């Protein structure tokens with residue numbers, strides 16, 4: 001798979017979280033902070049801020065200022081959003097108090113007080129959370145794949161439509177391709193550890209998939225299955241049909257380009273109506289209210 005669902009949309013090039021706290025004598029795995037490693041390995045919040053801003057500006061000719069980050073976890077994206085401009089405001093929504101608390105202690109704590117004041121983190125279900133209407137609603141790292149039933153995903157997309165301002169944009173990501181339907185493990189070296197993406201199960205009838213993230217360290221210690229995902233591998237045409245049914249007036253697929261010569265993905269996503277076959281891809285979808 002393209003660099004292990006990798007660098008997904010990432011590149012992980014922006015500022016890195018603070019070093020993991022050290023305890024003498026313990027293994028690297030025992031000293032590690034799984035949320036810090038996750039952010040280093042699979043997120044690119046500053047890059048996402050720029051990508052999403054450009055998508056919005058292309059459609060509306062103005063800069064978006066308000067964001068809701070669904071499934072925000074530690075709210076890396078929402079934090080980067082408020083840091084990017086003094087008029088930006090953001091709301092982050094997640095069910096789980098643990099990543100929210102980690103995000104407050106690490107991502108929000110790094111913001112200036114004036115920036116943090118423009119960010120609200122809410123513990124709740126994205127299907128029922130109430131927030132002011134926003135310019136951009138983002139759901140990243142495939143989290144909505146957790147909604148396996150068509151009716152359930154449609155209900156969520158309808159809520160997203162309602163949560164957006166009149167000229168709002170819903171931005172989500174997806175992955176796929178034949179390699180996404182295989183059992184496989186992919187490793188990628190990061191600074192001080194190895195990120196492992198495991199596709200442990202795929203059901204071709206239901207498209208149910210189980211995937212895990214593991215971290216491995218040079219001293220031989222491991223953090224197995226630190227994050228697990230049991231979701232449905234939705235296809236782009238299914239998602240676009242559902243977005244239209246939920247009321248979005250149009251949706252655009254942002255497809256990743258490749259380096260000439262190597263044909264490796266280059267991290268640059270452009271609107272495309274059709275694409276060449278690809279064994280493993282990730283893409284953004286931008287749905288206009």
Ligand SMILES: C[S@@+](CC[C@H](N)C(=O)[O-])C[C@H]1O[C@@H](n2cnc3c(N)ncnc32)[C@H](O)[C@@H]1O
Nearest residue numbers: 071072073093094095096124125126140141143
């Ligand atoms: C794959 S993580 C995504 C984290 C982050 N958005 C990212 O881009 O890496 C999925 C997150 O979704 C949250 N979650 C799952 N179901 C949810 C729901 N119904 N409402 C709100 N959050 C939910 C989990 O608690 C978890 O933090």
